[in-house]
Amino acid sequence: xxxxxxxxTLAESLSGRWYKLGLGVRxxxxxxxxxDNILLSIHISSKRLDVLLKDKQGAYQYAGDFAFxxxxxxxxxxxxxxxxxxxxxxxxxVILDNPTNELTQLFIKLSLDKRKExxxxxx
Numbered sequence: 474x475x476x477x478x479x480x481x482t483l484a485e486s487l488s489g490r491w492y493k494l495g496l497g498v499r500x501x502x503x504x505x506x507x508x509d510n511i512l513l514s515i516h517i518s519s520k521r522l523d524v525l526l527k528d529k530q531g532a533y534q535y536a537g538d539f540a541f542x543x544x545x546x547x548x549x550x551x552x553x554x555x556x557x558x559x560x561x562x563x564x565x566x567v568i569l570d571n572p573t574n575e576l577t578q579l580f581i582k583l584s585l586d587k588r589k590e591x592x593x594x595x596x
Contacts, residue, residue, distance in 0.1 A: 481532045486512065493532040498525060524554075544583070552579040 481493040484500035492512060494500060501514035501523060512533050514523040520541040525533035537554025544550055557576050560569045569576070 493530075494525070495528065495532045495534040498533065498535050499523075526556075548583050550581045550583055552581065553577060 480496050482498075482500075483491050484494050484504055485491055486504040486506055488506060490506070492504065499514065499516075501516040501521075502518070503515050505513045505515065507513055510527040512525040512527075514525055515521075516523065522539040522541070524536045524538065526536040528534050536556040537552060540551040540553065542551075555574070555577055557571050557579070559571055560576075560579065561567065562569070
């Protein structure tokens with residue numbers, strides 16, 4: 474009989490601390506703490522970064538992931554999640570609510586030319 478319940482596994486982060494990961498959550502290549510309630514699980518081979526949030530029992534559950542697969546060729550970053558409640562753009566006055574839970578993927582096109590254009594506007 475295992476001394477650990479079946480509803481979580483233990484995984485070590487880069488800092489050496491141990492965390493409970495919820496059932497089915499994979500620790501990836503490395504775990505990085507981002508505050509008290511967020512872990513980033515980095516999966517090098519699949520070019521993915523999972524966002525894990527701490528639940529009420531203290532175990533970290535999958536909340537979404539960033540995929541970098543098309544970033545080199547298409548300049549696109551994909552955020553996928555079934556946990557999207559709403560999206561803020563620039564500030565809290567521009568909000569896209571997700572009341573019907575249909576928004577599960579967000580594609581973000583990145584461009585260094587766009588960065589330069591924006592810097593020139595604000596600087």
